[in-house]
Amino acid sequence: MIKMVRDRVVMAKELKGKKDVNGKSYEYEYYTLPLNIYVKKHIIEKFGKNFVVEIDENTGVICIKPKPLEDFIGITKCPSPWASNL
Secondary structure, three states, rough: OOEEEEEEEEEOEEEEEEEEEEEEEEEEEEEOOOEEEEEEEEHHHHHOOOEEEEEEEOOOEEEEHHHHHHHHHHOOOOOHHHHOOO
């Protein structure tokens, strides 16, 4: 079996929302990646908006890593424990 892992560098997109509840209007902001994956604001503040998305086509595992973290410690494969056994 040939392992097919696609990886690409993506940038988180900042979206602003507005919600009306009981006559009060609330505004909020959130961040998403392609594939509609939500990223928490503190992760963006800590690592920035650049991420690496790895998709293993054989197993269907999607791994998302902050790009600065990958550059700093040199993560080369998805660190999930179940992904290394497949």
